[in-house]
Amino acid sequence: MRQHPSIEAAESYFKQLFSEQSDFQSKQLLIGGNVFKLFYFETLVDSSLVQDFILQPLLLRPQDSIREVVSILDYAESESLEESVQAILYGKVVLYQSGDSKLYLLGVDLKKERSINIPTNERVLRGANEAFIENLDTNINLMRKLINSTEFVVKTYTIGRLSRTKVAVMYIKSIAQTAIIEELDRRLTSIDIDYVEAPGFIDELVLEKKFSLFPKLLITERPDRARAYLMEGKIVIGTAGSPDTIILPVTFWSFFQSPDDYQVSWLIGTFYRLLRISCLFVTIGLPAVYVAVSAFNPQLLPINFVNTLQSSLKFATFPPVLEALSMMFMLEILREATIRLASPVGQTIGVVGGIVIGTVVVQANLVSNTIVIVTALTGLASFVLPSYEMSSAVRLLSYPALLLSSMFGLFGLAFFFMMICIHLCQMTTLGLPYYTPPFSFRDTKDTLFRAPIWSLRKRPLGTVASNRIRTRNPRSWKR
Template sequence: MKPSPSVQVTFDQLKDAVSHSTDFVMKSMDFAHCKYGLFYLETMVDSEVFQDHIVRPISLRPDLAVKEVVTIRVMKESDDIQEAIAAIVKGQTVLQKEGETTLYLLGTEQKKERAINIPTNERVLRGPHEAFIENLDTNINMIRKNIASPDLVVTYFIIGSVSRTRIAVIHMKGIANPDVNNVIEQRLQNIDIDIAEAPGFIQEYIQETKFSLFPQLLTTERVDRARAYLMEGKVVILAEGAPEVTILPVSFWSFFQSPDDYQISWWIGSVFRLLRILCFFIGLGLPGLYVSLVSFQTYVLPLTVALTIQGALKYITLQPVIEVIVMLFALEVLREATVRLANPIGQAISVVGGIVIGTAVVQSNLVSNTAVIVASITGLASFIIPSYEMSSSVRLINLIITLFSALFGLVGLVFSFFCLTIYLCRMNTMGLPYFYPSLVDSDVLDTIIRAPIWRLKRRPKEAAPVNKQRFRNSRR
């Protein structure tokens, strides 16, 4: 819809569009030979920028063209009322000169953001202590400072018919696979929703499998981690209002990697990575192994161990599978309470709750000491995984494996892992296998172990990069 040449008529049109909101105002500036109208939401504009760069310059030189007078960085001409409305609700000021239909959209948004701080969800042992914040432009600025290359490509999208959330897709030209990038951009363009809560909504709309037991996208708040994955040929998605970024495509092994692995000695980093993978299997199978051995195959254990466990279970009221599930449930309740409450209170509840519940259930002969130990080790093993999504998946899937073990013993345990392996092998992310790269040849150098940096000459295959060579021989 075209604006009217009359400033007052344009104001009435805009006021109707914003539902006669009280904070929408018009500032009229009348001069001898001309008249200006400024339309804006007074709760959204920066008053200093508004006065110093718009009102004062026009007052000093009202006869000159708007482009020559207004000293503001962001300025755009428009002859569409709908575009002006979208600019106003974002905090911009719309300027119109009486008798003209051209609207000037001026960037006067009030920008309030928190300072760049250290990552809170991903602890930094060594390396940069910078974390993303809720401002999209600041996040892109941090990435560009870390990758000062003209090949860093940023593409913007608007998602949400009501929220109009800005989304940025970043990739490295010449490294990232253009086919993968096109698939990601196409899925973003197909999103039709009124409000986009990032990154959760975005992830569920673009991931390969709608109903997946394991995470298919990696989320991080660390700038150095996003930079490292960009240089490997992956794509990073940022959203306005989200202090985390989404990285894709990723493989199963990406969820066990940490930026700290590359800041320490290669063999220490390899030991820590192997420890995380081992804890993944412990978190999945330890409760089921305990239930199957105690309920069915006790003869597999050494005699002294079997007698000790049987003696501990002699006066226990609950069945082994029930006591394990009860302890895992109590562990999840304590974890959720610790996360949701304030930090000092949460720490106190986690310590006191663990001691009280553990002591009470053992002394009341509801749960054996062995079940408490199994549940504790299972919880610790899941917490060591760097990815919160993968850790949560482990804690939920181990309940299914425990039930199969309670029904069929060790056969059920082995069958559960067999089905889980088949499921993982069949999964894809952005058309690439979830278990890619394989554990043969040079692919194993940065999957289950972390080889020396000078051995990692080629980029990982999981993102199918166009430029596979990372560097030449650096230790001549």
């Protein structure tokens, strides 16, 4: 609704709306025969900016227009009281001059943010040491410094009836698919909720409803990693108040890639990528294989290994399946305790607790030596995965695999892996396939393997890029 308020009406409207806000300020100034009124939250504005760029210029040039006097980049004019209320809530000063039909919205908000620091959750050996912070404008600044192109597009949304959370969608116009951008825009604009807390809310509000443990979006705190996915045709979503950005649509294989893969030789990068994929099977299947060969299929193992296994189980109190379940559950407790406690205490609890519990349960003949080794290897293998979300999903999948193996042996484990493959093939993100079996060599060059950069001439089909040409003549120096 457009209004032409008087100074009395504006003051009455603001005071009625913010009557319970102790930090709301309404200041009146009489300068050069003109009455000026300032409305703002003192906890949101920078008082020095108000003094230097609003009050002093008005005192020196009271007869000039506000636009000529105030030297602030974040300047806007409005005739709507509702729009002015939103400006006040965002940390702006609303300036009113008697006899004027306009309200002047001046951006002098107080900037309180932590400095740009090194990534804490995605540490790599080589590469940039900058991480996103909670300020969305700063995060966009980091991205624009990395991508100096007019093709880099940033679109902002305001989501949440109460929180009014600012959300930024970033993509490369010449690479990203227009249909995916339009579909994401439709889903974001249709969100009707009180507040948004990213990245969890975006995952459940934007992506397809599907009961699955596998993550459908990639979360990163590294600007260089976000840039790499933008160059593959992906979309990056950042939200105010969160240092994590969301990358979508992604495939199953994206969760096994790390920035380190592209900073070392392609042979070394391929080895570590295959190691991560192997750790996926170890995390899901190792406890299940232990139970299956102990209770159902010991004939599949060499005789010396069977003798060692049987001797370790001879004095164990619990059967193999309960051994595995109890030790895996104990590992989850230790892991959660180390995360929730303060860093020095958490590290001590993790080391001491693991050693004490592992030693005591074996000496008390509650479990066998072998299951302690199996549980430790399973935990280490889960930590190799670069994505926290994928690591958590894989650890949880080991429980149903363990139960099926305890009932049907290795046939139950094989059936479980078959069901996982079927489930992955049914999943989609923004209407695109989530999992493509690695049968095509062209697409495995940057999924299962990390082929040389000069050979990656096209983006894989899973990147959903509208422009699949990545490099044209990367080694033109070679005769």
